[in-house]
Amino acid sequence: MATMSPSGDQASGGSGDEGEGLSEVVGLPPGVVIRHRARALNPSTAVPSRGNRKPDTTIYRADTLLVPLRIARDDEALARFNEALQPLGVELVRLLPETDRWQAALRTFDDGMAVPVLVRLREDAVADRAPDPWTVLVNLRRKFSDDDLAGISLEHVAHAASVEMHGTPYGSGVPYGSGVPYGSGVPYGSGVPYGSGVGQGGGAGIPLASGTRNPVRLFMPEPHRTCDPTSLPSGRRPVVAVLDTGIGTHPWLRIGDVASDPVVEVSPEFQGLLADLETTLTDASGGVLPSLASYEDQRDVLQPLLGVTDSHSGHGTFVAGLVVQNCPDARILSLRVLHTDGITTDASVLLALEWLRARVQNAIDTETTEGLVDVVSVSLGFYPEHTDNQTGLLLAEAVRKLTDLGVVVVAAAGNDSTTRPFVPAALAFNPDGSNTGNPLLVAVGALNASGTSVAAFSNEGDWVTRWAPGNAVVSTVPLWQGPEGGGLDTAGDGNPAMRRTSPDPDDLTTGFAVWAGTSFATPVIAGLIAKHLAGSAAAQGQAERGARAAEALAQADQELKERGWVN
Incomplete structure (x- = not known):
């Protein structure tokens, strides 16, 4: 390479x-x-x-x-x-x-x-x-x-554990920039990543993924909530925290405070804490990072003079839409930790996990429901330098503190076609004994759209514990129009008001796109777990919440088996 x-x-x-x-x-x-x-x-x-x-x-x-x-x-x-x-x-x-x-x-x-x-x-x-x-x-x-x-x-x-439109993989499957190949992903055509230069026919590579934030038109109604939250068996909506690029404007994803029963809840408090931390460090060390103070999924942070849509803009909105499709009765808590180039650090993730732990612990201690969180969806990770208990200790402990409170943490397995542990997902199970493993930490690999085969890009190993479609899936994106146009643009024949063009890759005004990655298999599993939590009775104490989470996970596993989403 x-x-x-x-x-x-x-x-x-x-x-x-x-x-x-x-x-x-x-x-x-x-x-x-x-x-x-x-x-x-x-x-x-x-x-x-x-x-x-x-x-x-x-x-x-x-x-x-x-x-x-x-x-x-x-x-x-x-x-x-x-x-x-x-x-x-x-x-x-x-x-x-x-x-x-x-x-x-x-x-x-x-x-x-x-x-x-x-x-x-x-x-x-x-x-x-x-x-x-x-x-x-x-x-x-x-x-x-x-x-x-x-x-x-x-x-x-x-x-982030996703494939993007320009085909510049970080590692060998998570892209950045605009067309320079890294790892084992070679951009081809409009940016669909291809394998490690394996020739096929006239020299084109073997396709590993379909869909790289390509806009699509969707003809289906908004997922319908079954009832008022107080009519659910638990008396409230299951809450899925999404750690990602934030949330954008979309008719399916209404943002509001908890009292208004929104689809999406945001936290200016958390965003302020994260922005304070990053600003303190950049002020001392030099350099400037784009601020994460806003909860909004943003489009053109890196090259605002050109208005180019950044590689991972819309990632969080896409993830949120997949949760909603699989559990319309859920409420999403969107925490913005990823920059629009798909990058963050484990410090930002650890801050989010600890903030969630403190919120849930306070809700349990005060016997209130507003601050409870049931599932955390994490579509990101990294490859550690060692897989010993010192290297994985911080994330393992942060996740354990949440799962001890009855919160299921669902994490992406990564997109590099490797068995190398990708954390935090790999902390779910380590056969070498380097960490204790955690039954409420779910590591998710990606299947192809049919659900009958493993996506070629997906990581794999004993530590990958669940599987769901993550290749060529359709979900919500913010209603954006970027500056790029189709490669072909000519005057139309019969209707001078409508030109004849090739597809515009960053016209997201339809509100929907197709994308690929274990990033997107992860919220599918998170949504299925939330669906089974929505049908279960309330549990407030720590032990009761743990038992309720384990039962919902077992029910989700049965559904995965019935769908054939197993490997």
């Missing part, structure tokens, strides 16, 4: 520098490297872990480590770490937002929640390059015990 340096040059081998020497499984276009302060871990040049163990490839923030709150707030612990790092000329700097909402949230957050800590050069250091968080982490692990460092990790760069 050819990889790109931040300057756009091809790199082979690699020096371990930012954006260079990416191995075959993961890669990043230069614009993403710079925009998200990203760095690639190159196994051939990286400092080995304890026991001289080489890491695997991963992408991570170039200037931070994740540290549990209890350690980040402990001045003595940070001082000990900084003393040990002095020979490297490096120090860890705590940078928590000082806004009123953050200070209020900290009083409800668990002290194990991870926050980014800045990794920077000491003022007295002499160096010709910025410090590498991986090197810092390895040196800390050599000097301190696992107990001292429990929960300290890289801040991984995570990506």
Whole structure:
């Protein structure tokens, strides 16, 4: 695989520098490297872990480590770490937002929640390059015990598990940019990804996916809610939290406060917390990220002067529509954590999971229903450098805290045609014993549209526990019109008012599109679980909620079996 340096040059081998020497499984276009302060871990040049163990490839923030709150707030612990790092000329700097909402949230957050800590050069250091968080982490692990460092990790760069219209896969199936192939996806025609250059006939590749946010016309009514929420057996709607790019305007997806019984609920509080966190870090380290302060799915953030529709714009709206199609009685809680290029970090995901945990715990403690959440749909992830209990600890614990409250977490398995663990989905089951596994964490692989075969792009392995169609599925998109036009545009013959054109790839004013990825198999499963929760009696206590969730999952499994969606 050819990889790109931040300057756009091809790199082979690699020096371990930012954006260079990416191995075959993961890669990043230069614009993403710079925009998200990203760095690639190159196994051939990286400092080995304890026991001289080489890491695997991963992408991570170039200037931070994740540290549990209890350690980040402990001045003595940070001082000990900084003393040990002095020979490297490096120090860890705590940078928590000082806004009123953050200070209020900290009083409800668990002290194990991870926050980014800045990794920077000491003022007295002499160096010709910025410090590498991986090197810092390895040196800390050599000097301190696992107990001292429990929960300290890289801040991984995570990506959406979908295929997009320009065919530029991140890794080998999740695209960015506009047409440059990465991983094993080769763009062909209008951007449908093709396999690793396998010739067929006259040289075209073998198709791996059908549908890359292509607009379609749908002739069917809006999914109909069966009854008022108080008439459901539980007396309320099942709530599905969607961690994605936000929610756009669509007639099926009415946004409102809980009292108005909306289809979609949003949280300015959460968006403010996430924006505060990202702003605090970018102010200290330089660079600017597009803000996630708004809950809205946005269209042209990356190139606003051109108005080009970004690669993953509409992703969250598409996911929400799939939940609604499978459970019209659900209420969606949309939390925007993904940027429009499909990128986020595990710090943002961990903040969302902890915010949800605090919300659900408060609802249980106060015996109220407004804050309850039943299912979390996560159509994103990353490939960790190791599959040990230290590397997966942060996400495993965050998910476990939610599932202990009776919340089912449904996560995408990834689109790289690999068995390599993709987290958080792979935390559902690890046969090597690296994590305990979690029966209420559901890892979802993608089937083709027929439901009778596995989609060629889908990851697979013992850790993939459920399957649903994720190739060529149709769902909602915001009603947008982008600047691109069809390749053909001529005057019509019989009707001068209507021109003859080829399809316009970013005319989404129909409100519907076809797309592909394990991203979209995930909300299908989330919606089916929510459907069975909608038909079950209320449960308020922690143990009762856990039993109710397990029963709904078992009922969904039976439905999957009846549909033949098994592998």
